Amino acid sequence: MEGFELEAMDYLLKPVDYERFSKAVKRAVTYYEYKTGTHADQEESLFVRSEYKIVKIDLRNIAYIEGLEDYIRIHLNTGKPVMTLMTLKAVLDKLPPARFRRIHRSYIVPLQRVTSVVNRKAILDSGIALPISDSYSSFVDEWKSR
Known part of the structure; x- marks a missing residue:
């Protein structure tokens, strides 16, 4: 008892x-x-609420995540972006830290998508250039050491 x-x-x-x-x-x-919430399926997927439903997002399909005040826009390699009511800090807590980094107060990137860093901008494999702010400049050193 x-x-x-x-x-x-x-x-x-x-x-x-x-x-x-x-x-x-x-x-x-x-x-x-x-x-x-650290089991294997969770590490490969992210579940968010969008348009009155729960959407499962494969982490490998995330191109980058953009913060828009209280909302985030998850840009995908396939299909249109997914909007959800969540902060960047909250989504970063749900993502595996070894695979995703915050580079700006408005952006999170998957490390494997960054191909180069030029003039304080992270260049993704899709050709998109995202700014790297002073607060997150340590990202460049981490990225170079990979």
């Missing part, structure tokens, strides 16, 4: 068998990933 009140994930008795311990650890990791 006390285990339910403490929200215990599992219960191990001594001497602990390695297989049983491994099973308990896997259960805890799965639960943690579920609670924090």
Whole structure:
């Protein structure tokens, strides 16, 4: 009864068998990933609410993300951009940090799409040039070290 009140994930008795311990650890990791939203499917997709529906966006299709006050416009390689009521900070928290960087107060880019940096502008593989602000100038050093 006390285990339910403490929200215990599992219960191990001594001497602990390695297989049983491994099973308990896997259960805890799965639960943690579920609670924090870091499971594998989430890392490949972004779910946003747009036009009265929830839209699944494949992270590989994101060209860049543009901030427009309380809204963001997610520019895709295929199809028209997706508009949603969300801040750039909120969407950046949902994106894998190893793959996306903020380069300006109005722009987030996927690192693999940046082909060059010229005159404080990030040039994407689509030819679009986005400004890099002073606040996010560390992006250039990170990008060069890739």
